[in-house]
Amino acid sequence: MNNIKAKRPGPLASVRLFFTDRDKLEPAVITLLAAIFAILMGVGLIFIVSKDPVTSTKNFLLGPFLRTYNFYYLLVAMVPITFTGLALCIIYQLKYMSLIVDSSFYTGAIVATAIGVRLALPAGWHPAVAMLAAGLAGGLIGTLPAILKIKWRANELVSSLMFNYVFYFFGSFVILYFLRDRNQTILASMPFQKTFALPKLVENTQLHAGFIIAAVFVVLVSIFLFRTKWGYQIRITGANPKFAAYAGIPVASVAIFAHFVSGFIGGIGGAVEMSGLYRAFIWQMNPSYAWDGVIVAMLARKNPKFVPVSAFFLAYMRVGADFMSRRGDVAFEFITLLQGIIILILASDKIANYFKARRLRRNALAAEAALADGATGISGVAGKGGRA
Amino acid sequence: MELQVLRSHGHTIIFISHKLNEIFKFCDRVSVMRDGKLIGTHNVADVDRQTISNEMVGREVLLSVSKDKAKAGDxxxxxxxxxxxxxxxxxxxxxxxxxxxxxxxxxxxxxxxxxxxxxxxxxxxxxxxxxxxxxxxxxxxxxxxxxxxxxxxVAHIAEDRMTVGTALPASIEDNLMADRYFHPEYKGRAGFLKRAAMAQAAAEIVTTFDIRCKSAKQPVASLSGGNMQKVVIGREFTADxxxxxxxxxxxxxxxxxxxxxxxxxxxxxxxxxxxxxxxxxxxxxxxxxxxxxxxxxxxxxxxxxxxxxxxxxxxxxxxxxxxxxxxxxxxxxxxx
The missing domain is CATH 3.40.50.300 (P-loop containing nucleotide triphosphate hydrolases)
Known part of the structure; x- marks a missing residue:
């Protein structure tokens, strides 16, 4: 009855397991269908609003692959949303709703700007020091909503959204008063030191070493969540905080620590973006990569392993929509509609459980039929009582 | 008892319970269900507790607890x-x-x-x-x-296994290890967990405590009430x-x-x-x-x-x- 495999399956076996274990496969299929459905909706929309729908559709769907520049740009666009997606995976594993990673990312970029402009450090060390400092700042900021929630039961979603304003304006203040380049007409910081730039992976493209750093973090966060005691504590606390406390897990410190790690990753993301992509801080508004991170983490089903896939998908849609809007009459903003559709589908428990409910019902009916076919399913004392 | 009054007024009452005392106190006929099937129907006057219990479980059960006298220590x-x-x-x-x-x-x-x-x-x-x-x-x-x-x-079997005693969405294995994951046999260097050792230990508890499941990786939520309680008891009774x-x-x-x-x-x-x-x-x-x-x-x-x-x-x-x-x-x- 209990055929339990005590040994952990190898990598190949776990891939096979994934495709045979329907409880894992079905959510993946639904996610894929949501993505496909969103794309189809997008195409439908294009046909409604565009004067030249065929060209626009082609630009939207194939744009990212038509030009090498576009493709590299897609890879670059993956980097920040991979960081915020990973950060949110940790928060969602904890079953918190904080969006403070937006502040962590933005402040991380500000801290990195300060270090990139003001400090003189050898190449290599310069971005590394900036990332560490940005990570620490992001991590500390990240803990704030968790502390408020634990100390005063303040709703973490509300408090994190408020903090996002606070840290956004604080960041702008720092740029404006301490780092601004007064020779520029737009709001921009003074240029970064040469040593601050991350190396490019491919010459004459935007693809920078931050892509590799993001990939490394995907692996690190996966290990952190599923192989370490901290990840275990976070997952158990998320599954049932009352149970976790009862079992002796220090739930308050776990929540704060998880938020620190999440904010740390967000902060590093901000620094990587600065040193990888820019020569000075030139954001005129908050790019809000945390909101993209929400979609990435949801598409990845809060599993860091799938974050690169969902980040690729989101970046693909973005780059496609960007390319199409610049060459046609469909506005870039239509992408937000598609994102909304994806979130609606993924957030619906009923859709999520559709396959499972159908399968369970079928199995039960099949078992019933097998029983009726003459198998003597009732044993022992049942005979004594007889069926009424 | 209000139910008896209702009966004397001519009402038909369907009374659902797993407590034998209640059945024998105020029911006239009893039907036993197991695994979604009707197992038997009896007049309460003609049947004893043992028969009903056996039908409920599907085998002979011991209703009374047998134990030696306690030798209380310190x-x-x-x-x-x-x-x-x-x-x-x-x-x-x-x-x-x-x-x-x-x-x-x-x-x-x-x-x-x-x-x-x-x-x-x-x-x-x-x-x-x-x-x-x-x-x-x-x-x-x-x-x-x-x-x-x-x-x-101090081990503790909580009175409510659904809200406190288990984490329903987590796997049986994770539930069984929640109080001991930091013990040296499960925790290696630098905070890494020995997942194989944890799976091994969980599988042993599943066997000893007869937790009916396909795999220790399935969520506790998929178990029946009795097996859920065995998860709680399996953990607390092996906590040393x-x-x-x-x-x-x-x-x-x-x-x-x-x-x-x-x-x-x-x-x-x-x-x-x-x-x-x-x-x-x-x-x-x-x-x-x-x-x-x-x-x-x-x-x-x-x-x-x-x-x-x-x-x-x-x-x-x-x-x-x-x-x-x-x-x-x-x-x-x-x-x-």
Whole structure:
């Protein structure tokens, strides 16, 4: 009855397991269908609003692959949303709703700007020091909503959204008063030191070493969540905080620590973006990569392993929509509609459980039929009582 | 009884229960269901409890608990003067003292909501006492966190397995390891967990405690009530604790699992564990316990060193607050 495999399956076996274990496969299929459905909706929309729908559709769907520049740009666009997606995976594993990673990312970029402009450090060390400092700042900021929630039961979603304003304006203040380049007409910081730039992976493209750093973090966060005691504590606390406390897990410190790690990753993301992509801080508004991170983490089903896939998908849609809007009459903003559709589908428990409910019902009916076919399913004392 | 009045007025009543007492008290006919199928229908007058139980489980079950006489050992947990005021300002626990001894089951009887839950929560670190102390094996652990009490050797079967005793969406394996993942046999260097060792240990518990499942990786939510409770018991009984605080071990569990759980509790006692058993099933506490305390309105109102010297009628008088022992008699529960 209990055929339990005590040994952990190898990598190949776990891939096979994934495709045979329907409880894992079905959510993946639904996610894929949501993505496909969103794309189809997008195409439908294009046909409604565009004067030249065929060209626009082609630009939207194939744009990212038509030009090498576009493709590299897609890879670059993956980097920040991979960081915020990973950060949110940790928060969602904890079953918190904080969006403070937006502040962590933005402040991380500000801290990195300060270090990139003001400090003189050898190449290599310069971005590394900036990332560490940005990570620490992001991590500390990240803990704030968790502390408020634990100390005063303040709703973490509300408090994190408020903090996002606070840290956004604080960041702008720092740029404006301490780092601004007064020779520029737009709001921009003074240029970064040469040593601050991350190396490019491919010459004459935007693809920078931050892509590799993001990939490394995907692996690190996966290990952190599923192989370490901290990840275990976070997952158990998320599954049932009352149970976790009862079992002796220090739930308050776990929540704060998880938020620190999440904010740390967000902060590093901000620094990587600065040193990888820019020569000075030139954001005129908050790019809000945390909101993209929400979609990435949801598409990845809060599993860091799938974050690169969902980040690729989101970046693909973005780059496609960007390319199409610049060459046609469909506005870039239509992408937000598609994102909304994806979130609606993924957030619906009923859709999520559709396959499972159908399968369970079928199995039960099949078992019933097998029983009726003459198998003597009732044993022992049942005979004594007889069926009424 | 209102149901009997309704029946005498000509109403038809369908009464659904897994408590044999209730069935035999006021039902005329009984049908047994198991695994979604009708197993049998009888006139209650023509059938005995054993037959009904067997039909419910699908095999012969032992209804009565068999156990040797307790050989109570040293005191391992002494709680003195515990008090708790609930959210409505009512004293739920009113200066309660008791001691647990090795190889002894101390039963707590009382109508639900007379301070039993609060007593359990304070003894296991889930609630804070306003006065007094909890001393475990000579160490003062008053108002420490659940983790500290667990490390000191207090295991706890929570009264509600759905909201506290398990994490429903987490796997059976993760549920079984939640109190021990940091032990050296499961935790390697730098915070890494030895997942293979954890899976191995979980699989062993699944086998020993007969948890019916396809795999230890499936979520606890997919198990039946009885098997869920076996997950809780499997974890707490393998925690290597000297003291077991057990609340409602068989609430909403089928007859077969009850038999299994009762056997295990007696086994733990015979291994020398000190056990506090709280249950709203009077029959269960009376048959399992070596000694008994009765609680009413947050106070201990009676103590019986030998549980077999009292009857359910006498306990009923204490439970309803109609009778009370003098402080000297009650104080004997401390064994000083």
């Amino acid at each position: 005191k391992v947990l002494v709680a003195k003067d515990l008090s708790y005021i609930d959210d409505f300002g009512i004293p739920a626990l009113d200066h309660v003292s008791l001691a647990l001894r090795k190889s002894e089951i101390l039963g707590v009887v009382g109508v639900d909501g007379n301070g039993q839950s609060e007593l359990v929560r304070i003894l296991t670190g889930s609630a804070r006492t306003l006065s007094g102390s909890v001393v475990v094996k000579g160490k003062d652990l008053t108002n420490q966190k659940p983790g500290a009490l667990r490390r000191a050797g 604790a000297d003291i077991l605080v057990i609340a409602q071990p068989t609430r909403g569990v089928d007859v077969g699992a009850i038999e299994f759980i009762h056997k295990r509790i007696i086994e733990m006692r015979d291994q020398g564990k000190a056990i506090l058993l709280v249950s709203s099933d009077l029959q269960e506490v009376m048959s399992m316990s070596d000694s008994l305390v009765v609680m009413n309105s947050g106070k201990i109102v009676a103590y019986f060193e030998d549980a077999s010297t009292t009857t359910d009628k006498e306990l009923g008088l204490y439970m309803l607050g109609l009778k009370k022992q003098n402080p000297e008699e009650i104080g004997k529960v401390l064994h000083e």
